[in-house]
Amino acid sequence: LGYALVEVPRSLWNNAKPGFTLEYAYFKAAKLSTDKAEAEEIVDDVLESLQGISRAVPNNHELRPCVETILRKVPTELLERAVRNYTRAGGNGGTSTIVPSERALVRIHKQVIKSLQTLQRSESLWSVQVQRVLHLEDVSRNMHSADRRFKAEFPPKRTQLGTAIYSPTLHWYWECLYKSPFLKILCVFTTIMSFMVVWSELTFFNRRPVLSIFANVINMAKYSYDFFTIELFSMTVLCYLFYCTYSTILRIRFLNLYYLAPHHQTNEHSLIFSGMLLCRLTPPMCLNFLGLIHMDSHIIKERILETYYTQIMGHMDVLGIISDGFNIYFPMCMLAFCLTTWFSLGSRALNAMGFQQFLQNETIATELVQEGKDLIAREKRRRQRSTEATSRRRDLTSVTNEYIAKYRNLAGPNAQAGAVGNLRSPTDGLLCDGDSFSYATVSSSLNTRAPPLGVPRSLSEEINERFGVSKNVEVGFKGTSDLGNSGVTFDDYGDDTEKRIGSPPRGLFDDV
Structure with missing residues (x-):
């Protein structure tokens, strides 16, 4: 509590400064990139072990269905990459002939599930952080805009209703003009609240005179029977x-x-653990608040009407050392925690031990901020290539539709609307020796996100299907683009070269 009483107002004040927020976002992006790389390495190691087990269990063995169950949990792209890595590492020559036990299969099954969930989580958090950094860069760039309209480098997809309600002008006024003062006002309010909490925690045991601010406010409202003020x-x-x-x-x-x-x-185990902490901390916090307002008779040592809460839950006086010393003197330590947090002594100690913390004007923090800038620059180049590829595919679709309409009209009224293959194209020649190609198939596969028949799904789709998809988060894995199955792949951390899978339709521009 002492840490948060200082950190909450300070975080609000820092978030009101766009420069600080952007640097911290770069720092966090660098750390998430490291976590993502570690998750990919763990997945590769686990799948390599799985390949060894899969080759050790023959097809007619009784444990083979268990191995197939584990293999079905792995996306196709990762499984093919694991096979290539296993073969490249010399797994064919050194494959063990010892059939693993059922306990070993259970263990590798747990490792596969956990590593894939960790990979999905790291990829999702990385995508969200990249989106946040790009938004902060847009805010910094639009801060001195003359037309007062928010212009994003990569505008998100929004509905017409959302665009009408939250227009670019309103977006600019909030992000560039009103958000910073609003956060500073919240900072002032939380600072006053933190001071009141610390002072009341230090003085709530003093009954005469009443020094606790919360107890004085409740007493004044009690004498005037202002129950609404007490509740609020x-x-x-x-x-x-x-x-x-x-x-x-x-x-x-x-x-x-x-x-x-x-x-x-968050996985299910962490949710249960957090819920358990929530249930355990709520009753002591309520009892502590009753002590701050002098309504716990076992703390102020005065006979007053017991509250229903203390009648049911009791008091923290089962042990004498707790009731006589801990409850009174331990809250005084909150002042020491607040001072430690104010001077960032804990973050400096963690930074000295190798746990990177964001501290301004520190060498490690500066290096990680620069690394985050480089990673975001690569991600922006990748998205620009994706956008350019999308525009080229759309241009190709429009040209294809023009050719279809042109030669459908040349075929006369007897031609069917869907019989594109029966139309003569400029590449047919006199002997009709051109390559037959259905442009309707091309346009349909380009205008929809669903993969055509026979095309494998992407890695993110398979993992999201197996382990659930996060809300409004699109996972883009290394080696794949966010275009779905359009046939274009990009390297997240590679150079600016563009790679294509498949060849374009032949004979399209032969008449030029």
């Missing part, structure tokens, strides 16, 4: 205490196993 004030203070507590505790990673990942990327 109590709800505001409790919500702020809960937000500060849970925003800190639920971001802690326990051995990198239990933690909440944003955008619906």
Whole structure:
């Protein structure tokens, strides 16, 4: 709680500064890129072990159906890459003939599921972070716009209703003009609340005179029978205490196993663990608030009417050392935690131990920020190539439709609307020796995102089908573009060269 009472106002103030926010976004992108690379390496190692087990179990063995069940969990692209890596590493010559046990298959099955889920989570978080960095770059670029219309380098897909409600002009006014003052006002409000909480925690045990700010406010409202003020004030203070507590505790990673990942990327075990923490912390927080407003008779040592909460839940006085010393003197330590957080002593200690933390004017942070800039620059080039490829494919579709309409008219009224293959093209010649090609198939496969018959699905589609798809998050894996199955592939971290799969239709421009 002491950490959050300082960090919440400071984070609001830092988010009001576009330069700081952009640098922190670059820093986080660099760390997510490292996590993504580690997840890919773990998947490769697990699938290599799976290939060894698959070749060790013969087809007529009783455990072969179990191996096939595990193999069906792996996307086709990853499985083919694992086979190539296993063959390249000399797996054919050194394949073990020892058939693994059922326990070994269970273990490798768990590893496959966990590694694929980790890969999906890292890819999704990377895509979301890239989108956030691109948005912050657009905000920085539109800050001094003369026409006061927000212009995005990669505009998101929005409906007509969304565009009409949240117009580019309104978007510019919020992002470039009003958001920063609004966050600064929230920072001032949370700073006042944090000061009130710290002062009340340090002085709530003093009964005469009453030094707790919360207790004084409740007493004044009690004497005037202003129950609405009591309810509103109590709800505001409790919500702020809960937000500060849970925003800190639920971001802690326990051995990198239990933690909440944003955008619906948290696994079931972490959700159960976080729910358990939520249930355990809520009653002590409510009892602490009753102590701050002097309505816990076992803390202020005064006979007052018991609240229904203390009548049901009791008091924290089962152990004498807790009731006499811990409950009174431990809240005083909150001042030390606040000072430690204000001077970032914890982040500096973690940074010295090798856990990279974002600290301005630090060498490691500067290097990671520059690395994040380079990664985002590569991602922008990849998206630009994707956009250019999409425009070229659309131009090809329009030209194809013009040819279809032109030669459909030349065929006369007897030609059927769908019989494109019966039309004569400029490449047919006198002997009709041109290559027969159905342009209707090309246009239909280009104008839809669904893959044509016989075309394999992408890696992201297969993983999302097996382990669930996150809301409004499109995963783009290394080696594939976000064009679906359009036939164009890109390397996320490669050079600017463009690679194509398949050849264009022949005989299209022979009449030029």
